[in-house]
Amino acid sequence: MQCELCGDTIHGSPKRVNIEGAVLQVCLKCARLGVEVAQPRPAAPGRRAPAAPAAPQRKGRDVFDLMVGEVVDDFGERIKKARIEKNWTQKDLANEIKEREILIKKIEKGDLIPEDQVRVKLEKALGISLLDVSDDEITSRKGGKISTTLGDIIKIKRE
Structure with missing residues (x-):
């Protein structure tokens, strides 16, 4: 060797x-x-190697836990219904929000959860809401203390 x-x-x-x-x-x-x-030890005859620990189970939509609300479960149906009410094809909707038609197809089928940017475009174009905001989140946001942030100061100086 x-x-x-x-x-x-x-x-x-x-x-x-x-x-x-x-x-x-x-x-x-x-x-x-x-x-x-360290050298890997060969398994003794008759003994099985220890099984690798199972990967931890992740819940399906943990990315959306940080958002104000979660995307509703029936988002595809809502988008399709609103699109049909406006007499738009999937291609028309894609052109309206400047996205690809295949993206609209996948979202309507429920194969793909829309990202925040696409979700906002869809909500504006179709006049619908795709977020499921709980009552607890609404009340907690209303009673919060308003404070000045660095972003507010930058906006003030620009004006």
Whole structure:
């Protein structure tokens, strides 16, 4: 076997070392250039290797937890209904909001949850709401303390 770093023939067993993020099988001379990595132990005959831990289950729409409300479950049906009421085809709607027709098709089928930018465009063009805002969020927003932010100061100076 050859050293993966210098190319010399390895006498004896190779050393597995991590050199700048790469794990290589090297000779004893090159092994001092990196940090030795533990060799994987072969499984004993008759014993099964321990199963890898299962990936943690993620809930489906955790990205939307940070939003004011979640996109309603029937967003595709609402979009299609509003589009048909305006006598628009999917292509007409796509042209209106300056997006691709295939995106509209996927959203209406429910295969794709619209991103915030697309959702806002759809809401404006169709005159509908796609967010499901709970009563708790509405009341908590109304009673909040108003404070000046850095963005407000920048807007004031521009005016």
